[in-house]
Amino acid sequence: MVQQCLQGDTHSYGQLYRRHQQRVRSILYQLCEPSSLDDLVQEVFLRAWKGLPKFRQTAKFSTWLYRIAWNLATDQRQASVQRRNQLQSLTEKSSTQQQALDLMDLHYQDLVQRGLANLSFDHRTILVLHDLEEVPQKEVAEILDIPLGTVKSRLFHARAGMRQFLQQQGVQL
Incomplete structure (x- = not known):
């Protein structure tokens, strides 16, 4: 399916999305704010689509995809910490x-x-x-x-x- 996606087959990517989106959602739910969950899931799959040409065929697609989810969760956490620190400095x-x-x-x-x-x-x-x-x-x-x-x-x-x-x-x- 990855090969078909690399050739521009969006139907195959839809199948990959349906196969993995629930696990990605679950991982992000546990690591991020639930209020932005839908946007984060979409962001993971957008990053995966854009990064697909760089995907090493020797790795498992799921491992690569979960790494993208983890990276996004890490980015969200860092942004959240920065916002919280700014908020704390503004409030008594x-x-x-x-x-x-x-x-x-x-x-x-x-x-x-x-x-x-x-x-x-x-x-x-x-x-x-x-x-x-x-x-x-x-x-x-x-x-x-x-x-x-x-x-x-x-x-x-x-x-x-x-x-x-x-x-x-x-x-x-």
């Missing part, structure tokens, strides 16, 4: 700021989402890709361009962090 650090953070916490009604939010971005990424999306560790290492040992270490620490959060919330494991 007072009890109203703490109340705003408390209201944001109420927004996350799903316990798993709240647990993921407490993890570092690296740990959350590993947990989402491996445990939630069931991407094999070796492929996670390829997507994130890190050694397999680092994947295993981060996965161990991410699970420990999630376990600790759930226990603090009163969940019996």
